[in-house]
Amino acid sequence: MEKIGVIIYGCGVMGRKIAHTVYSKKSFEIRGAVDTAPALVGKDLGELFPDKKKIGIIIGKDAEKVLSDKKAQAAVVATTSYLKDVASQIILCIKAGLNVISTCEELSFPWRSEPEEAAQIDRLAKEKGVTVTGTGINPGFLMDMLPLVLTAPCLEVSRVRVVRMMDSSKRRIPFQKKVGTGLTQKEFHEKIERKEITGHVGLLESIYMIAEGLGWDLDEAVEASPIPVLDERDVDTGLGRIRSGKVIGLSSTASGRIKGKEVIKLEFNAHAAVDEEYDEIYITGTPDIHQKIIGGVHGDIGAAAVTINSIPKVLHAASGLKTMKDLPPCAAIS
Amino acid sequence: MEKIGVIIYGCGVMGRKIAHTVYSKKSFEIRGAVDTAPALVGKDLGELFPDKKKIGIIIGKDAEKVLSDKKAQAAVVATTSYLKDVASQIILCIKAGLNVISTCEELSFPWRSEPEEAAQIDRLAKEKGVTVTGTGINPGFLMDMLPLVLTAPCLEVSRVRVVRMMDSSKRRIPFQKKVGTGLTQKEFHEKIERKEITGHVGLLESIYMIAEGLGWDLDEAVEASPIPVLDERDVDTGLGRIRSGKVIGLSSTASGRIKGKEVIKLEFNAHAAVDEEYDEIYITGTPDIHQKIIGGVHGDIGAAAVTINSIPKVLHAASGLKTMKDLPPCAAIS
The missing domain is CATH 3.40.50.720 (NAD(P)-binding Rossmann-like Domain)
Structure with a gap:
């Protein structure tokens, strides 16, 4: 060959x-x-x-x-x-x-x-x-290609929801910084404003791909500003122990809507207090499909x-x- | 259009x-x-x-x-x-x-x-x-196409295992008969010999498709004779209550081997004592992928x-x- x-x-x-x-x-x-x-x-x-x-x-x-x-x-x-x-x-x-x-x-x-x-x-x-x-892996697979593939056994689909749950403390240091680990809430929001924290690039692209694959004509696709994740406890990360009240990661979401109804919802969570890592897909349709990748997929x-x-x-x-x-x-x- | x-x-x-x-x-x-x-x-x-x-x-x-x-x-x-x-x-x-x-x-x-x-x-x-x-759905999707798709995030794959767990009592009556519901063990084995019970047509085809998709040259692909499933309790089915000791469904398996090592294993279970329906895929590789469709996919x-x-x-x-x-x-x- x-x-x-x-x-x-x-x-x-x-x-x-x-x-x-x-x-x-x-x-x-x-x-x-x-x-x-x-x-x-x-x-x-x-x-x-x-x-x-x-x-x-x-x-x-x-x-x-x-x-x-x-x-x-x-x-x-x-x-x-x-x-x-x-x-x-x-x-x-x-x-x-x-x-x-x-x-x-x-x-x-x-x-x-x-x-x-x-x-x-x-x-x-x-x-x-x-x-x-x-x-x-994302965009390109977990939040677009895979949910589309999983609609194959459906006669009808009315909604697609995808949730990624990642323990950022297991990832490389630049990634942990990228999700805001160790910042105060004020610093986090300042970095959002300066676009130094962007959440996850590609959520909208994944929404567009799902919509086209299902033949849906979206009226709206929007990405919400990432939300800082805090925990009541102190949490160990790759950047040391983070005191309760400081940021340990983020949650990013994006939605696709038709006539005001949310038909696609993507939720990307990466923080240091994740108990269980997974990638999950919920398809509402005939039949419903609920799939989970237990333990998630290693991003890099x-x-x-x-x-x-x-x-x-x-x-x-x-x-x-x-x-x-x-x-x-x-x-x-x- | x-x-x-x-x-x-x-x-x-x-x-x-x-x-x-x-x-x-x-x-x-x-x-x-x-x-x-x-x-x-x-x-x-x-x-x-x-x-x-x-x-x-x-x-x-x-x-x-x-x-x-x-x-x-x-x-x-x-x-x-x-x-x-x-x-x-x-x-x-x-x-x-x-x-x-x-x-x-x-x-x-x-x-x-x-x-x-x-x-x-x-x-x-x-x-x-x-x-x-x-x-x-199977062959064509759950036991071949979907496991192949799920190897996309793997740098290497050494084994693929797929398990379907179906509650036959929820399916149509001809299907319940097809998996041997209500037969004695003797009758079940006689029907196997007369090829009136065939297990699940397509397991070998799924193995061949996975192997080709992964570029694996199998030395052997074999389907085991279906095994009757019994339960200690009486079990309700679409064919009435089946007494303990009689057949309530079957389990069919098939394997693909390279140099004697089982690299693909498919397991198709359809009986009336299934507590939880699911379709599960285990990929051993870099990284491992463990995915589950919770509740399974309705076959028909x-x-x-x-x-x-x-x-x-x-x-x-x-x-x-x-x-x-x-x-x-x-x-x-x-």
């Missing part, structure tokens, strides 16, 4: 995690790596792996050069969450004739939030005969896995900008 | 349930119906609906005539479980230029159990530019729904014989 040649575009936390797994799978071969961070440029990509070793792939600064020099089929773009920032990178990949799989949250369903960028990417991808898909591993496992599906799809629901479902690659 | 024209081929319990829902959906229009049972031929299809009414579709005996007379895009073939029996019906549909969605269990993944029929159907479908897919409704919801995906797929994992996931149709 011929290996799928992959270029890693973005060698941060997620990019290097993806790269390490891609490197370990027989079906792939890493052919190049791009990053603009001075600390990374010129380094061997393998030095960023947990087992630090040379693999002969030097991280280049000049994306255009790396993308056109190296013979590959796909670029994994793991740079930022916002399509406005990542669109030019994706376009470089398309112009180099590469299929694109990106962890950019907004790319998971960009037609509503960034319609111009989405249309441009779709048009260019079709011209060059390549496919572009944004994916990850899941995000890397969904991204990698999507590569062959994206390569074999019709050209253009596709979302996860447009592709045959990806499964773990041996 | 132009409606999808559908012909119902087989107007038994499942066919009429599917027909009734197809009839109620704006996106479909029933254009013909076929059955060979003398009690059904010449009847209006709507008379078989729960609300018995004329819909102007007369059930015809001559499949070739109905299929060629009526302008439709898809035939739903709901006749029997075995591909050898249903292949000629599917071929008639293909020759009439119709896409085929069938509840035939063996068609859900026929490449191993009936490779010749599968190859013939695939070839003819490609010649005529149509798509053929076998589906349903689910089978009809998955079949109907697959129709648009089958219509838009590349031509040939496809399995559920080859199509974008179906979701409930509004």
Whole structure:
């Protein structure tokens, strides 16, 4: 079997995690790596792996050069969450004739939030005969693809509700900071105002994907401002013991409505007082479906896995900008 | 939006349930119906609906005539479980230029159990530019498609185990008979020998689909003979109170092995002493995934729904014989 040649575009936390797994799978071969961070440029990509070793792939600064020099089929773009920032990178990949799989949250369903960028990417991808898909664990799987799949046994569906319950104290430190751990309530709200705390990027994209998959024409999709979570007790976190009264994480919600009725509800909880981690889906319909992933799905591993496992599906799809629901479902690659 | 024209081929319990829902959906229009049972031929299809009414579709005996007379895009073939029996019906549909969605269990993944029929159907479908897919709740969804989808967040998978736990006393009477309710153990084993009790058709097909989806080359896939389930207490069923010592249902299992190691295990339980109904999936991998559908999925409704919801995906797929994992996931149709 011929290996799928992959270029890693973005060698941060997620990019290097993806790269390490891609490197370990027989079906792939890493052919190049791009990053603009001075600390990374010129380094061997393998030095960023947990087992630090040379693999002969030097991280280049000049994306255009790396993308056109190296013979590959796909670029994994793991740079930022916002399509406005990542669109030019994706376009470089398309112009180099590469299929694109990106962890950019907004790319998971960009037609509503960034319609111009989405249309441009779709048009260019079709011209060059390549496919572009944004994916990850959430958005891309747990709060959109999986609930849609679970409506398959329903004759009718009237409401979809998804709840994620994550113990943030088990996650990496930057994530614990991102959810406001250790802040006062005042600091939390100030950071919300300065958009330094954003809740969870992608909730609206998940709502749009569910709605389109079910053929629902929403009148409204709104994301509420994240709510700080407090606890009566002191709570241990990766940032030390947090005194009662200070923030230990957040809860983010978003809703889709038709004629004022809430038909989609997504609830993302990440804090340090979670007793039981889980991912839960409630479908109201004929019949009702109530499913739970007991213990939840590890976010970082899941995000890397969904991204990698999507590569062959994206390569074999019709050209253009596709979302996860447009592709045959990806499964773990041996 | 132009409606999808559908012909119902087989107007038994499942066919009429599917027909009734197809009839109620704006996106479909029933254009013909076929059955060979003398009690059904010449009847209006709507008379078989729960609300018995004329819909102007007369059930015809001559499949070739109905299929060629009526302008439709898809035939739903709901006749029997075995591909050898249903292949000629599917071929008639293909020759009439119709896409085929069938509840035939063996068609859900026929490449191993009936490779010749599968190859013939695939070839003819490609010649005529149509798509053929076998589906349903199980096989087709709960024990194959859904576990595959749930491996998407895994970097590695070493084992897949699926358990269905169904309270047969809540199901229709023919089903309760099919699982041996009320028999003595001796009668149960005699019926097994005469193949009057078959356990659950499709377990091997589900194993084959999971293995292919994960890229696993199984050395062995075996279905164990169904085991009768007894209870210490007398148990109420749809066939009356069953005395302790008599059969109240069955348990069917199947395994897929690589080098003697069981890597796929499917367990189908349907009896009258089930305290809690559920459908559960255990994936051993990085990370482990443990998911449960609490309360399970109603078999008959689910089978009809998955079949109907697959129709648009089958219509838009590349031509040939496809399995559920080859199509974008179906979701409930509004």
